[in-house]
Amino acid sequence: MEIIKIHHPYNPKQIYDGDIVLVLGFFDGVHVGHQSVIKKGVEIAREKNLKCAVMTFNRHPAFVYRTFDPDKLNYLTPLKRKEQIMASLGVDILYEVDFTSRFGTLPPQTFVDQYMVDWHAKVVVAGFDYTYGKAGVANMDTLASFAKGRFDIVKVEKYADERDKISSTRIRRYIGEGQIRRANDLLGYVYETSGFVIHGDARGRELGYPTANIYPHPYVMVPKRGVYAVRMQVDGKWHDGMASIGYNPTFGHRPSYSIEVHLFDYNEQIYGEDVSVKWVDYLRDEIKFNSVDELVERLDQDMLDAKESLAKVKINQI
CATH class of the missing domain: 2.40.30.30 (Riboflavin kinase-like)
Structure with missing residues (x-):
């Protein structure tokens, strides 16, 4: 798996120059719900004979903006561990984007243009709750309006067991208990x-x-x-x-x-x-x-x- 570290604004020469299936998510824990999203991207990439690329961040936005209780938010998978798991799932390229205020405040259209279209995404795959900016404006339901037909969109629905949605928050609770x-x-x-x-x-x-x-x-x-x-x-x-x-x-x-x-x-x-x-x-x-x-x-x-x-x-x- 190739790891490419990105800092906004990035150098276009860093980007893989072939078409890709792009999977989006922070994926802390890379739990079975996350794995269902990543495996879907890998499956589509293999069907289309494309590379499967995942875009994640080097740190959680909540750490940057301090929108959390530091005693309650800790990573389940630091970046190195996340890399190991991504490689085991068959990901070809892992883009690790530095989460900064300049990156985090990009308008949705700019984000889609620069981080999906300019990355040669032919298919974009993400979980049903993925957002890229204000949740009410930039989410999986509104992505088509920004994509403008330039790539296909695959929204992976909620992954749950008999108790509830499988989430990093729930896993943290179990570990803490x-x-x-x-x-x-x-x-x-x-x-x-x-x-x-x-x-x-x-x-x-x-x-x-x-x-x-x-x-x-x-x-x-x-x-x-x-x-x-x-x-x-x-x-x-x-x-x-x-x-x-x-x-x-x-x-x-x-x-x-x-x-x-x-x-x-x-x-x-x-x-x-x-x-x-x-x-x-x-x-x-x-x-x-x-x-x-x-x-x-x-x-x-x-x-x-x-x-x-x-x-x-x-x-x-x-």
């Missing part, structure tokens, strides 16, 4: 975060459960506090383990939460290494134990529970 398996079902893959390993208190090693302390990627959602069955990638290889997110209340107050991962088959020094963690299953809440022996006894059970969960759940390596 510890319903990680339900979130994974809606994502279509196992939720993943990234970070790097830092020094911790080294208590885990004293307890017989050495852990890697993870400093997480900023602006990416961290699951609810508690204990999880996980897989962690180190040096390109995935390892089974369990993770704790919390404040280690058994050992007293600490000013900030930590993410600690114990791997079952790995005990190397990896400080400073970049790692990724797949959050497979939520095992239990964070607990303050009355003694270290009580904590170790529970950790023994956590390891058994984590291994059982990991054996049952099919890990999608997207």
